[in-house]
Amino acid sequence: MPTGFEASIDPDVVIYLEDVAVRYRVPREPVSGIKEYAIRMLQRRLAYEDFWALKGVSMQVRRGEVFGVIGSNGSGKSTLLKVVARVLYPTRGRVVLRGRVAPLLELGAGFHQELTGLENIYLNSALLGRTRAEVEKLLPEIIDFAEIGDFINSPIRTYSTGMVARLGFSVATCVRPDILLVDEVLSVGDARFARKCLERMYSYQQQGTTILIVSHSMSTIETFCERAMWLQRGESRSIGPVAQVIQEYIQSSSQAEPPPARSAEPRGASAQGSSQSAQPTYHAIEKIPDLFPSEGIFNVVRGSFSARLKFPIDRRVRDCAIFHTDDSRYILYIGTYFSEEEQEEFNVLVARAGGNRRATDTFYGSSGFPEVASTLTTYSATPGIPLTPGEWNLVTMTWSGYPQGSLRLYLNGILVNKLEYDRRYSDGRSLPSQIAIGMRPASWEGELIENEDGSMQESRPSSTMEVIDSGLELCDLRLYPYALTEEEILEIYHQSGATEPAE
Amino acid sequence: MQTHEEFYDSARHRSPLIDEVQALMRYNNLVVQFVSRSLKTRYKRSTLGVVWTLLNPILTMLVLTVVFSSLFRFNIEHYAVYILSGHTAWLFFSNATSASMGDMVLSGGLFQRIYVPKLVFPVASIGASLINLLISLIPLLLIAVFTGVRPTPALLVLPLSIVLLAAFALGLGLLLTTAAVYFADMLPVYEVLLTLWMYATPIIYPIEIIPPNLQWLFRLNPLYYFVRLFRAPIYDGVFPEWQAWLIGAGFALAALVVGATVFTSHTNDYAYRV
Structure with missing residues (x-):
């Protein structure tokens, strides 16, 4: 030798x-x-x-x-x-x-x-x-x-x-x-x-x-x-x-599912142009008994999630996670908070997307995390959006161009809240723009929180935040590999907004 | 700790024997740890602990002495010491070889998860048995003195006898361990053979009771010489004759060379087999 x-x-x-x-x-x-x-x-x-x-x-x-x-x-x-x-x-x-x-x-x-x-x-x-x-x-x-x-x-x-x-x-x-x-x-x-x-x-x-x-x-x-x-x-x-x-792995293992074709192309302007609005490409998340499991390419840089929700009549929604990536960086959830002024409990609809931290420390203090919210009463959402219990509403979150873009939350096609990304949300690590996920819109079992002072604590919601326990109904879950424009969102809202979507 | 960087190349083949022996030396601490683990776990949960190792030869002696001296009535002076000197050597040999086989098979879970030089296992098994042998020599020598066998300077050669027997046990152990990896029922078969082997070795009886025309057969048995190397200094109080040394050393060397060669030539295969 x-x-x-x-x-x-x-x-x-x-x-x-x-x-x-x-x-x-x-x-x-x-x-x-x-x-x-x-x-x-x-x-x-x-x-x-x-x-x-x-x-x-x-x-x-x-x-x-x-x-x-x-x-x-x-x-x-x-x-x-x-x-x-x-x-x-x-x-x-x-x-x-x-x-x-x-x-x-x-x-x-x-x-x-x-x-x-x-x-x-x-x-x-x-x-x-x-x-x-x-x-x-x-x-x-x-x-x-x-x-x-x-x-x-x-x-x-x-x-x-x-x-x-x-x-x-x-x-x-x-x-x-x-x-x-x-x-x-x-x-x-x-x-x-x-x-x-x-x-x-x-x-x-x-x-x-x-x-x-x-x-x-x-x-x-x-x-x-x-x-x-x-x-x-x-x-x-x-x-x-x-x-x-x-x-490549995902594409081969889920041939049957509509491939998230957009994410494979150069992302950006072409996907966002209004000319694309006629035929939006998205990944539909199907319901399997009580879960909405999904595996697909998830675009970290820009993307959208939309779903139709039906709030229960005459009661508040219990805490639940509507959409949740495995790494806890992209979440849409409903929480509960107690208002000192009103002396009453309210639901909040919270969207979180972006941030540039590793999976274990996504939630680094409430002020540091890119999150937007809307307070829900039984009949309305914060900036005066009427909600009718027992009817379907469209909720949409978009995130675009991180770290230069913004995070937006829409209810029934109306912008509820938005947040411009800034350097606070980055710790300088370069993360890949594509993330593979198994979405878990059904349950959320907790995560690690880093406080402002650097100390760590483990946060677990009081329940598993399962949609099925919450009284909320979900359908038509879609994941887009680009940020939807307002017109596109309205179009989706009107598409089937008139008729109740079949399950 | 910037020493020279370790480098491994599966395609670089020197002799597997040399590779394994070098790896064994690098992992000498693991041998020590295995030996101490085996001793510690053996005694950890029994209340009498190490006393058992001391007590065991005494009880064995009592049983054997009572049974055989009343049964066969060999006219042997200090029969207890006669039996015990041979039996101690035998016990070490049989324990060491079967432990070597058993430990290797039981350690499968370990070397299928983490790289360990395979020689470590049999060497550690022999090592643990060796410690037990040294402990059991204490009651043996006490009994010898107590029953009136006079210690002589011949006792000073005992370490050499032990080294030769250990080398033989290791060599044979390596051979048997290789077989045990490939055949699951090797160990029980060997244990039956051990019983037979013990009675074929002049431990409880003197070779003189064998008809002279058959004695050559008994002298083919390597253990005959190793028992002699133990018994001469302890029981007879004389230096073993040079033939016993020569033949014993020959067997030890041959077993060691053959055993180590066979064992190490299969080391790459063990993780697939056990």
Whole structure:
């Protein structure tokens, strides 16, 4: 073998896979006995079923890059991760890794239930190849980061799952690795701790750590990765900038649905021109029993959401989320507040869209978030818009040209409230303009809030904010990949405003 | 901590044996951790704790002595020490080899999630058994003194006997562990064989009771020599004869070389199998 291998690969490429194939041999009939095996050997009947989990995958990930691997179950994502983690040796092909690899696969897998937290720190660190001296030096930091306090001297079997995950994360990441492998572990403990983990990961990335994330959640991949690969049945279908890969993935997986064609074209003027108003392209969100689930390309820069709502007669609407992206940056919800002046409770209709923060800290204090609202009484909305209970109303939110555009909320084609974006809503991170979402207009289970002073708190609505519990009725949910103009909104309002939409 | 950067290339193949041994040395801390885990978890929940390791040989001795001295009436002086010296060596050997197989199979969940040099598992299993052997030597030597066996300078060679036996156990353990990864019923089969093997080894009886024309057969058994290397210094109070040393060392070396070669040549496959 030539010795120039090390030199032959760009020194900036940290993970290098060349035509990597992995074959599992599954015996056609289970052969576990020696006798059976010997008989089969003699009869030359040792039949195996070959299963290729990876079929010639090539990829290169550079230093400091966050690279995502996406694909459905059984596509070979986990196998790929195991190959990079050196758990599986490739049946064919070549794997080159530069530097220390820290796997965040199933945190706490190496923990022993009977041993104390402290003993497990030593054991797990040794599993990661650290020497005893290294561990002793890192010990205070590991314990401190994991926040398990006096439990450190109790057996792991007395720990909660969250504590185990925290300790596992702390041990695995107390030294900055060169390569960090992440397998759906972004839900470490509570939301606050999850954020702490993410911060550590980002700070490592700034210092040059390469992060490989495997996930079936498109929003995870979209939020964190710069480049991605889409795996399908062990083959690499697409590799490149994350937005492009996710788009290809979605287009192939939802052929039946109307493709959000506009978002694929250069966005902007062409989509916004009034000439387009004749045939607006949108993504209809169909109701499935009690939910309005949707997967589609969601345009972060400019877009619109519209729906028809029917308020219940003679009672206020209970809090509910009408529309909600997975990352909580785009929400339309109805909340309740108590007015000191009127000594009465009111409903508020709130639209939130835009902002440039990562998924975990979207809601950074009420004043800092791009949100507009309208107060609802039983018969009207704030700037004097009459509402008739028991009849359908059109609610529309649009967002355009972030960070230079505005967020607008319309009721029955009338502008209720608007907000011009400004620098407050950006923390300077560049996020992809396309976001893959699973919209959840049915439930909203809470999120992380960053207060003005930087402290964090987890906010959970009193209920899951499900539409079905709220008394509100919904139909005709549409997602547009561009900001609708007022004329277009009015047109939609009049289209079927006269007749009650059929469900 | 800016040391030289680690570099891994799946296409760069030196000898798997050298690669694995080097990886084992880098992970020496893990071997220590595994050994201490196995000792700690063994004693953690039992109230008598480490006392059991001390008590076990004494109880074994009592049972064996009572059963065999009344049953067979071998005319052996200090029969308890005779049995115990051989039995301690045997117990280490059988525990070490079966633990090596069992631990590897049980650790499947671990090395399917995280990279660990595979040699760590059998080496740690032997290591843990070795510690237990050292602990059980204490009651053995006490019993020897108590029953009137006089300690002699020959005892000083005992560490060398232990090293040779451990090397043999490791070598054979590696071979058996490789087999255990591929065949699920290897362990129970081996445990049956162990029982047979024990009675084929002069542990509770002297080799002299075997008909002279059959004794050669019993001398093919490697354990015969290892038991001798234990029994000579402890029971007989003499240095083992050079033939025993030579043959014992030969078996140990051969087992180690063959075992390590076979085991390491399959390391890339284990995560697929277990």
